[in-house]
Amino acid sequence: xxxxxxxxxxxxxxxxxxxxxxxxxxxxxxxxxxxxxxxxxxxxxxxxxxxxxxxxxxxxxxxxxxxxxxxxxxxxxxxxxxxxxxxxxxxxxxxxxxxxxxxxxxxxxxxxxxxxxxxxxxxxxxxxxxxxxxxxxxxxxxxxxxxxxxxxxxxxxxxxxxxxxxxxxxxxxxxxxxxxxxxxxxxxxxxxxxxxxxxxxxxxxxxxxxxxxxxxxxxxxxxxxxxxxxxxxxxxxxxxxxxxxxxxxxxxxxxxxxxxxxxxxxxxxxxxxxxxxxxxxxxxxxx
Amino acid sequence: xxxxxxxxxxxxxxxxxxxxxxxxxxxxxxxxxxxxxxxxxxxxxxxxxxxxxxxxxxxxxxxxxxxxxxxxxxxxxxxxxxxxxxxxxxxxxxxxxxxxxxxxxxxxxxxxxxxxxxxxxxxxxxxxxxxxxxxxxxxxxxxxxxxxxxxxxxxxxxxxxxxxxxxxxxxxxxxxxxxxxxxxxxxx
Numbered sequence: 001x002x003x004x005x006x007x008x009x010x011x012x013x014x015x016x017x018x019x020x021x022x023x024x025x026x027x028x029x030x031x032x033x034x035x036x037x038x039x040x041x042x043x044x045x046x047x048x049x050x051x052x053x054x055x056x057x058x059x060x061x062x063x064x065x066x067x068x069x070x071x072x073x074x075x076x077x078x079x080x081x082x083x084x085x086x087x088x089x090x091x092x093x094x095x096x097x098x099x100x101x102x103x104x105x106x107x108x109x110x111x112x113x114x115x116x117x118x119x120x121x122x123x124x125x126x127x128x129x130x131x132x133x134x135x136x137x138x139x140x141x142x143x144x145x146x147x148x149x150x151x152x153x154x155x156x157x158x159x160x161x162x163x164x165x166x167x168x169x170x171x172x173x174x175x176x177x178x179x180x181x182x183x184x185x186x187x188x189x190x191x192x193x194x195x196x197x198x199x200x201x202x203x204x205x206x207x208x209x210x211x212x213x214x215x216x217x218x219x220x221x222x223x224x225x226x227x228x229x230x231x232x233x234x235x236x237x238x239x240x241x242x243x244x245x246x247x248x249x250x251x252x253x254x255x256x257x258x259x260x261x262x263x264x265x266x267x268x269x270x271x272x273x274x275x276x277x278x279x280x281x282x283x284x285x286x287x
Numbered sequence: 288x289x290x291x292x293x294x295x296x297x298x299x300x301x302x303x304x305x306x307x308x309x310x311x312x313x314x315x316x317x318x319x320x321x322x323x324x325x326x327x328x329x330x331x332x333x334x335x336x337x338x339x340x341x342x343x344x345x346x347x348x349x350x351x352x353x354x355x356x357x358x359x360x361x362x363x364x365x366x367x368x369x370x371x372x373x374x375x376x377x378x379x380x381x382x383x384x385x386x387x388x389x390x391x392x393x394x395x396x397x398x399x400x401x402x403x404x405x406x407x408x409x410x411x412x413x414x415x416x417x418x419x420x421x422x423x424x425x426x427x428x429x430x431x432x433x434x435x436x437x438x439x440x441x442x443x444x445x446x447x448x449x450x451x452x453x454x455x456x457x458x459x460x461x462x463x464x465x466x467x468x469x470x471x472x473x474x475x
């Protein structure tokens with residue numbers, strides 16, 4: 001089972017655990033509905049859209065309300081540290097959670113107690129805290145954008161907000177930043193770097209570069225990075241090797257984006273609606 | 288990595304490894320004098336923040352001989368509370384890098400009818416003709432989707448500033464991008 005863990009921007013939402021459904025432009029978990037704008041609902045929607053074409057059951061969502069105060073995230077961290085060891089999830093995706101090193105380590109210890117180690121994917125705040133904790137190498141896939149790659153490359157930065165200027169100036173030198181991230185043990189086993197060019201990399205260097213179709217208008221659209229991660233998670237859950245799943249996810253997201261003919265004002269729901277068809281085109285042998 | 292190996296990695300003594308990692312999500316608030324430190328500590332503890340008064344590291348050259356350690360990620364929220372109470376710190380710095388400064392490099396992308404500014408991990412995009420915020424992307428803290436919901440669809444004149452609603456360093460990065468956007472869109 002694929003499990004996706006994150007937050008929604010409504011601090012009245014308690015910890016919710018259950019299968020996630022995509023109904024039009026909303027995610028439904030335990031009868032609660034959440035708009036798919038960006039963030040974890042967008043990641044969930046993309047994973048569901050890809051998973052439907054692949055014949056997968058709906059992912060299990062672990063959601064909580066948090067608007068940045070961190071209280072909801074801490075409730076979800078506590079739930080995970082108490083319960084995740086007893087689950088049989090095969091892929092865990094950690095997403096928008098308030099970075100907290102102590103809670104991160106408790107959750108990671110609980111994951112280590114699972115009977116079968118799952119594939120671990122981290123993006124957004126949980127990727128930040130995985131690096132901050134010095135435990136990045138425990139993860140199978142990080143999915144940073146260029147700004148976040150700068151943060152991974154800077155061994156001193158506790159958050160992208162403090163990335164040093166000389167590294168920020170390297171934004172067009174992603175291969176060097178990828179090497180720096182691995183040199184300082186601040187990268188997962190695989191990286192999918194999302195940007196004008198997407199890179200799939202590991203400790204040996206860049207394995208694949210994806211730059212087509214070129215859709216520059218995708219970058220400003222909130223949620224397009226989340227959808228890449230969601231697609232990669234669905235493909236990894238399908239059994240594809242991590243690097244192949246990351247590469248295909250990048251191609252599928254670009255193709256879905258191109259089909260939406262976006263402007264910088266387009267909303268991510270228009271792209272998610274085209275993911276299923278893009279999966280069929282990129283992976284005809286799998287669907 | 289096995290559980291035992293991970294435990295060793297987390298708890299083994301090291302000058303730059305786990306001990307540093309354990310403090311990486313903390314920041315220091317530096318004040319002019321100890322009276323301000325004590326009052327700020329009381330204020331933050333009363334508000335439920337896990338803060339701790341301690342001696343400053345040698346890199347901090349300003350302020351008194353006490354600092355307050357606090358959850359760095361929630362810098363924006365804590366700064367707002369302190370400033371509203373008249374206790375603006377001299378400096379706010381990461382525990383593991385007191386000399387690190389907030390990002391001051393902005394990337395501007397002109398999409399013709401739209402303009403996007405990136406600061407660190409946050410991006411904000413407006414329609415030039417209407418000055419309407421059309422998208423916010425990037426970031427990883429939970430206030431980013433909240434801020435996007437509050438700002439997208441509003442003009443620069445209508446929208447609250449990220450500083451007013453955000454709580455985290457991602458919110459702070461968005462504030463910097465927003466300020467740069469306002470600066471670039473102001474009549475010269």
